[in-house]
Amino acid sequence: MAKHKIYTMSFASVYPHYITKAEKKGRTKTEVDEIIRWLTGYNQEELEAQLDKQTDFETFFAEAPQLNPSRALIKGVVCGVRVEDIEEPTMQEIRYLDKMVDELAKGKALEKILRK
Template identity: 70%
Template structure:
């Protein structure tokens, strides 16, 4: 089975779209960074390094410092697929991030986005 094309895309190429989506709805780059750090365990410094190094999505999630155990609480539909039903682990991590960014852009409170 061939890997999905998104795995070889750098997170740095998609990151500006996450930020633009958030800012369009009155949120900030700092909010996007907080979500990514919460999900992956990255610090702001290590996140910045990953972006600067053009890390591919597959490697970004495979080498994340500490994936947040509360990510299993993320449910809902993204791109017509329920995130909790995605079987492939890397694709599920990517879709978790997409879902969190959507929630941010839709005005959900940060505490709820971060499943506190």
């Protein structure tokens, strides 16, 4: 089976869309970055280096320093699919991030998004 197209897309090409989605709803780039750092374990410098390198999604998540164990608490539907039911690990990580950015854009408190 062929890999999904999103795996080979650069994370940097989608990142601005996360920022735009959040900013349209009065949220900030800083909050989006905090979500990404929480999910992946990258620090800000490492995140920016991944963006500069145009790292693809598959590599971005494969090289993540420490995927947050609390990410399993992320539940809900993204693109018509329940994130907790996605069996392919990389796709599930991508959808976790999508879900968290959606929650941010919907005005949810950052502490709740970060499952604190």
